[in-house]
Amino acid sequence: MRTTEQNSLYSDLDRMSAGELLRAINTEDRKVPEAIAGEIPVIERVVVAIVERMKRGGRVFYLGAGTSGRLGIVDASEIPPTYGVRDKFIGLMAGGDKAIRNAVEGAEDDPEQGWKDILAFGPTPDDTLIGIAASGTTPYVVGAIRRAREHGLLTSCITCNEGSPMAAEAEIPIEVVVGPEFVTGSTRMKAGTTQKLVLNMISTSVMILLGHVKGCKMVDMQLSNSKLVDRGTRMIMEATGITDYSVARDLLLRHGQVRTAVEAYFKERQ
Known part of the structure; x- marks a missing residue:
């Protein structure tokens, strides 16, 4: 059984008080940065490779479904106002933009649709695809990574299970295993936090290395308010x-x- 599907380390959640629930969730959440620390050398490889490609005009595509897709879209959408850079990070998810708020049944089960969504942007070998899936099994993402790699894109992924099909397809897989979720199978919790932190690390490091920060200041930010x-x-x-x-x-x-x-x-x- 995949780690993300294993039973919670806590039983009888429905009998816990509010304080007990909060302390237990916090205990689990603290495991996330520790697990990510072990993957920093792999994340560094991804960042360095992206910077090299972006200097040649490359872009980063984030691709996911459900919570994973939404997290990619959030990270990509924050790059223009924060760093004044447009169309360099592109977030896509199964079911399209309407799936940001409402689930689109079956959208993530099509192994060809992810690559079709990327094709609309005219991908080149200087681009990078980062698949995001806690389980590492989402067909929409796995199929896209396979096709992207065939077409010469750099491929990476963020998953919370070891030895997943998605990691097997990606050139540089990021596998951050944080253990069973507090609520069994609810990957919007620790897995989602993991994905958010890793995405922050990647995009922020890339923007700094490309010169969009001076000292510690966002010198290219948009003056939107x-x-x-x-x-x-x-x-x-x-x-x-x-x-x-x-x-x-x-x-x-x-x-x-x-x-x-x-x-x-x-x-x-x-």
Whole structure:
């Protein structure tokens, strides 16, 4: 039996108090970062390979079903506002966008549909496909990885079971085994947390290595709300030595981006 399907280490959950439930869930959740730590060398290989390909114009496709698919879409959708980079991380899930909110029955069982969904984007050998499936058995994902590898894409995956069909198809499989779920088979819990953390690690590291962070600041972020305008203004004040908030803010709004505003400020003073 797959680890993600094994019985919970806790019995009689329905007899636990709220406090007992919360403490037990927290105990299980703490196992996740420890398990991920053991896979960092593998995750590093994926990151380095993606950076090399993105420098040549490559992209990353996240592909999953259910919770796994939604997590990929969330991570991909946060890249443009955070780093000012569009169309580099693309999240796809079985059943399409309508499945983000509502389950589409049977969508994940078609081994050909995942690759068909990717074909709409004109994939090239510089692209990377990361399959996301806690079980490692989802046909929609397994079939896509197989076809992607045939067409020269770099393939990786994130699973919480060892020796899965998905890992067997992927060039660089990331296998983070976190044990049975608190509620038996509910992979939205520890497995979902695992996937979210690994996706964060991959996309954040790639963006930093491609130069979208200076020091520890998101210098290419989109100014999509007043909070981010304020953050960008203060970043400019720190980087340039400008002491007047309104001057820094005007500079930011004129150029639309922290990096561009700072570069323009120093260029004007040469």
